[in-house]
Amino acid sequence: xxGVGKIKQYSNVLDKPLAKGKQEVSLSAFAFLFSELVQYxxxxxxxxxxxxxxxxxxxYAVGARVLELLCHRDKGNRRETRLLGILSFVHSTxxxxxxxxxxxxxxxxxxxxDEYMISEKxxxxxxxxxxxxxxxxxxxxxxxxxxxxxxxxxxxxxAVVTAHFVPMEGQQRPRTTILIKFAEEVLRRExxxx
Amino acid sequence: xxxxxxxxxxxKSGGLIFHKDYGSxxxxxxxxxxxxxxxxxxxxxxxxxLSPVVGCSGIELLEADTFDLHCFQSLTxxxxxxxxEPGTQRMExxxxxxxxxxxxxxxxxxxxxxEMPIRCELFDIHLTQAIQKDRVxxxxx
Numbered sequence: 001x002x003g004v005g006k007i008k009q010y011s012n013v014l015d016k017p018l019a020k021g022k023q024e025v026s027l028s029a030f031a032f033l034f035s036e037l038v039q040y041x042x043x044x045x046x047x048x049x050x051x052x053x054x055x056x057x058x059x060y061a062v063g064a065r066v067l068e069l070l071c072h073r074d075k076g077n078r079r080e081t082r083l084l085g086i087l088s089f090v091h092s093t094x095x096x097x098x099x100x101x102x103x104x105x106x107x108x109x110x111x112x113x114d115e116y117m118i119s120e121k122x123x124x125x126x127x128x129x130x131x132x133x134x135x136x137x138x139x140x141x142x143x144x145x146x147x148x149x150x151x152x153x154x155x156x157x158x159a160v161v162t163a164h165f166v167p168m169e170g171q172q173r174p175r176t177t178i179l180i181k182f183a184e185e186v187l188r189r190e191x192x193x194x
Numbered sequence: 195x196x197x198x199x200x201x202x203x204x205x206k207s208g209g210l211i212f213h214k215d216y217g218s219x220x221x222x223x224x225x226x227x228x229x230x231x232x233x234x235x236x237x238x239x240x241x242x243x244l245s246p247v248v249g250c251s252g253i254e255l256l257e258a259d260t261f262d263l264h265c266f267q268s269l270t271x272x273x274x275x276x277x278x279e280p281g282t283q284r285m286e287x288x289x290x291x292x293x294x295x296x297x298x299x300x301x302x303x304x305x306x307x308x309e310m311p312i313r314c315e316l317f318d319i320h321l322t323q324a325i326q327k328d329r330v331x332x333x334x335x
Contacts, residue, residue, distance in 0.1 A: 031302040038304035128302035130314040135305070172319060 018073050031128050038129075038140060048138045056146035056161075063150020066094060079155065083182070083190045086155050090148055091118055098147070099124045109179075114187050118148070118178040119166075126176065139163045141176050148178055158183040198288075198325060199261060199277040202227070203296070205309040206271030208235030212312040216325065234275060238265065254286075268293060288328050295320050 041054045070093055080086040091106040109115030123141045131138055141163030149161040160181045165174040199219055203212035210231035215221050238252045256263040265275040266289035274289050299317040300306050
């Protein structure tokens with residue numbers, strides 16, 4: 001028979017190449033699942049800070065796994081050792097795989113040496129969510145902040161990551177900024193590496 | 195000239211969950227709009243029983259001297275109806291667009307309780323844009 005290739009049989013499942021996976025996932029399906037995640041956590045907590053922490057923890061688990069997957073699949077098992085390297089990895093590769101596009105911008109904080117910001121006009125997870133007025137500054141982007149923290153922590157760059165709404169003049173909806181504050185040891189190591 | 199007077203959304207038990215007035219004609223206070231909503235809910239239900247046509251799903255269009263009322267009922271029983279000037283075209287497609295906005299910005303919102311009044315900022319913003327676009331398309335300006 002012409003054109004029939006032989007599928008290579010792998011004796012060990014660990015030798016099979018990691019599939020690229022489905023490139024497209026239904027946005028509605030994800031939106032409903034995420035909405036349910038938020039609602040479930042709301043029933044378990046008493047206050048907003050606790051809810052944010054729970055969403056972040058959920059994201060942390062995702063981040064740790066995403067790092068492993070991407071390092072193996074997309075970067076040929078090389079790992080980043082420099083600060084700017086890991087930041088641009090998060091800003092482009094991780095964002096592209098998770099949200100289908102690179103993040104809008106990556107900036108260094110002006111006030112403190114250890115602060116960096118990834119900004120996005122509107123996070124994918126927040127696309128359909130309107131925060132009620134009585135919830136104050138709560139941001140479901142805490143989930144994404146958790147993902148970033150998971151990636152950074154597993155890569156050896158411990159940091160505190162939070163998500164904030166930044167109101168912009170002339171725009172109805174505020175932008176979202178993921179603020180990354182690296183730990184002391186990261187900066188010292190970076191200075192040592194020169 | 196085509197114009198929408200007001201938009202109502204009622205849940206499956208007949209309670210008003212969203213109401214917006216456009217234009218200066220036909221404005222009512224909250225109590226009256228609640229009454230209109232329950233009135234329409236009952237009329238819609240009765241018309242299903244009264245209809246000589248088998249398999250009728252309720253009133254879709256009510257034409258009066260000074261207004262038209264277009265109604266769209268989703269599969270779940272949520273009704274969207276719009277009171278407009280007589281002879282306004284394309285209200286059915288507008289209602290379908292509003293239904294889509296409802297499924298996107300209200301149902302996917304984790305802070306919205308089903309069947310409760312709608313208080314979603316994103317829904318309001320996109321609804322205004324949709325009505326605006328429709329107005330521009332109809333009047334050409």
